Amino acid sequence: MSAPWARAAMADRDPAPDTAKAWARVRHAFRARPSRGQWVVAALFLLLGFAAVTQVRSANDDQYTGMRRDELVTLLQTLDGADDRLTQQRSELAATQRSLQQDSERNQAAVEETRRAADALAILAGTVPVVGPGVVITVEDPDETVGASTLLNAIEELRDAGAESIQVNGVVRVVAQSYVTDSSNGVVRIDGREVKRPFVIEAIGDSHTLDQAVVFRGGLADQVEALGGEVNVEQTDALEVTALAEEREAEYARPAR
Amino acid sequence: MIAVLGLVIGVALGLLFEPTVPAGLQPYLPIAVVAALDAVFGAIRAYLDGRFDDKVFVVSFISNVLIAALIVFVGDQLGVGSQLSTGVIVVLGIRIFSNAAAIRRHLFHA
Numbered sequence: 451m452s453a454p455w456a457r458a459a460m461a462d463r464d465p466a467p468d469t470a471k472a473w474a475r476v477r478h479a480f481r482a483r484p485s486r487g488q489w490v491v492a493a494l495f496l497l498l499g500f501a502a503v504t505q506v507r508s509a510n511d512d513q514y515t516g517m518r519r520d521e522l523v524t525l526l527q528t529l530d531g532a533d534d535r536l537t538q539q540r541s542e543l544a545a546t547q548r549s550l551q552q553d554s555e556r557n558q559a560a561v562e563e564t565r566r567a568a569d570a571l572a573i574l575a576g577t578v579p580v581v582g583p584g585v586v587i588t589v590e591d592p593d594e595t596v597g598a599s600t601l602l603n604a605i606e607e608l609r610d611a612g613a614e615s616i617q618v619n620g621v622v623r624v625v626a627q628s629y630v631t632d633s634s635n636g637v638v639r640i641d642g643r644e645v646k647r648p649f650v651i652e653a654i655g656d657s658h659t660l661d662q663a664v665v666f667r668g669g670l671a672d673q674v675e676a677l678g679g680e681v682n683v684e685q686t687d688a689l690e691v692t693a694l695a696e697e698r699e700a701e702y703a704r705p706a707r
Numbered sequence: 708m709i710a711v712l713g714l715v716i717g718v719a720l721g722l723l724f725e726p727t728v729p730a731g732l733q734p735y736l737p738i739a740v741v742a743a744l745d746a747v748f749g750a751i752r753a754y755l756d757g758r759f760d761d762k763v764f765v766v767s768f769i770s771n772v773l774i775a776a777l778i779v780f781v782g783d784q785l786g787v788g789s790q791l792s793t794g795v796i797v798v799l800g801i802r803i804f805s806n807a808a809a810i811r812r813h814l815f816h817a
Binding site for chain 1: 709710711712713714715716717718720721722725726727728733734736737739740743744747750754755757760761762764765768783786788789813814815816
């Protein structure tokens, strides 16, 4: 190892630095009185620190200030692309919103339509109380001569005159399936339910027309008077029909398609 | 010792005055800072080698900064400013690493 040629080979390579000497130099640098050269170095270091801090601050302040023109152009193009994409997305979403709104409006219209139909059907079926203008017809027959056929005629005349809702004595709602029967001892039943005299027929519709339907020559009034009774018709603007018919599901009939 | 003090004072001044970089200097300052760092590491290595010369350091510091700025300037004029500044940063980074390695060998023998 200590042969001269070996030492020469070592010297050819990067000589291993002397660590102790290096540390001594470091200590010297921190202890020795500053020479002129150190002052110059210090000045340059001051400049470096100042510049570095300035640069760091400005880089943090605004990420765009230090950028070159082509970088800014690229950034701008990226932003333009994003903007285009977002604009397109926005219009798509607006279209979706419009179509949803239309759907919702259509649904609302359908609901409204259905409700109207349900109301009309409920009035027809007599399952809801109704109010409106109409007539109150009181039939008095002390001799109990007015029977089912006269009453049925009266109801038919009222329907002919456009009565939309009819009840008798405030207890029986007259609907499409209603039937009027004579029972024993002159008792009249509607839908199997006894109606007591005097009969009070309340009908909602155009009150004048309904009135005419009762009092025309040969009409209900004449018929009842011929039987020895008396008919009294009273027109009113606010009639309440509160009797309800039973709700019935069709057991046999099905809509034919 | 006094060099470290100078660095600290510079940082303090920068924090204190919060200077804004002039628009004309904006592309050059970061490169200049890195170039100066290269000069500083070179100086530390030379000092540990025992062949530090303050004149050489001053000249290398200033010329490093100026040449780096010049390269960026030329690159901007040629339209390849960002590529050239990347190249300068890479070269200076390699030099800083090799200098740092030399300093490490000096101080820690590793």
